[in-house]
Amino acid sequence: MSQQHIPTPPRREFLKKTLALIPLAAAGNGLMMVNAQAAPAAGISPNYVPVYFNNEEWRFLLAACDRLIPSDENGPGAVDQGVPVFIDRQMETPYGHGGLWYMHPPFVPSAPELGYQSKLTPRETYRNGILAFNELCQRQFGKVFAELSHGEQEQLLTALESGQLDADTLPGKAFFEQLLQNTKEGYLADPSHGGNQTLASWKLIGFPGARADFADWVNKPNQPYPLHPVSISSKRNA
Numbered sequence: 001m002s003q004q005h006i007p008t009p010p011r012r013e014f015l016k017k018t019l020a021l022i023p024l025a026a027a028g029n030g031l032m033m034v035n036a037q038a039a040p041a042a043g044i045s046p047n048y049v050p051v052y053f054n055n056e057e058w059r060f061l062l063a064a065c066d067r068l069i070p071s072d073e074n075g076p077g078a079v080d081q082g083v084p085v086f087i088d089r090q091m092e093t094p095y096g097h098g099g100l101w102y103m104h105p106p107f108v109p110s111a112p113e114l115g116y117q118s119k120l121t122p123r124e125t126y127r128n129g130i131l132a133f134n135e136l137c138q139r140q141f142g143k144v145f146a147e148l149s150h151g152e153q154e155q156l157l158t159a160l161e162s163g164q165l166d167a168d169t170l171p172g173k174a175f176f177e178q179l180l181q182n183t184k185e186g187y188l189a190d191p192s193h194g195g196n197q198t199l200a201s202w203k204l205i206g207f208p209g210a211r212a213d214f215a216d217w218v219n220k221p222n223q224p225y226p227l228h229p230v231s232i233s234s235k236r237n238a
Helices: 016-020 055-068 083-090 122-141 152-163 174-186 200-205
Strands: none
Touching: 055 083, 055 122, 055 152, 055 174, 083 174, 122 152, 122 174, 152 174, 174 200
16 A cells, blocks of 8 residues: 555535435454444443454444444544444345355446446455554554544545545455445434434434434425434334
8 A cells, every 4th residue: 555645635515515415335353342442332332242254353343334424513423333243234135245246257347327237245255354454554653554643544534535545355445335334324324223323313404214204394395394203112212
C-alpha cells in the first residue's frame, strides 16, 4: 500500500440524504470483548464474543464503523447500534462464505451492474483487508488502526475509499466498499440481525418498520409518519 495523507472529509451529513435510498439488509475465534477505546458500545453486549473476527480484526471493525457512522446530532452511531455485531454474524451466513454468487474463474474486472466479481468471499475480503490495512498503519504511524486518532483514521479511510491504498492481495477500494456497504446494511437492518438496536435509523428516515398496517399513509406524501417504528420482534423506539 502507498503512504499518503489527504484532508479530513465531512463526516455523516450524507446519512439524512441517502439512508432512505439504501435497501434493508438481507437478513469465531476472537476472545476479546468490545474495546472501549474504539468507541462507546451501548448497542453491543459487553459479553459479546465475535464468532468470526479475531481480536485485532474486531478492534479494527469497531473503530472503522465508528468513523463511518459516528454518533452525533443526528443520533446514535454504528457502534452504539450494534453494527459490528451485524457484520460479524453475516460472516457466518451464505453471504459471508460467498454462497450467493458463482465463485469460479475467470475473475475479470467488470461493470458493477454485472454483480459480484471478486475471487474473494466477504470473509476473505475482511481478513485480507484488515491485515494489510493494519500493516500500513504500523509502518506509517507505529500503531494499528484502532489505536490512531479519529483524524488519522478518517484520513486513512478516505484514502482507502478513493483507491489510493492497495495491497498485493486486495484492492483497497474494494475492501472499503464492502466495509461501507455492510455498515449501512447493519445500521438499517432489523434489530434481530444485530444492528439498529434502538431503531434509531428507522426513526431518522421515518420508516415505520414492521407495523401491521400503515397503508393509510401511502397517499400522504411529505407528511411525517406520526408513530414510532416497530421491529419484527415488536421492539419499539418510544
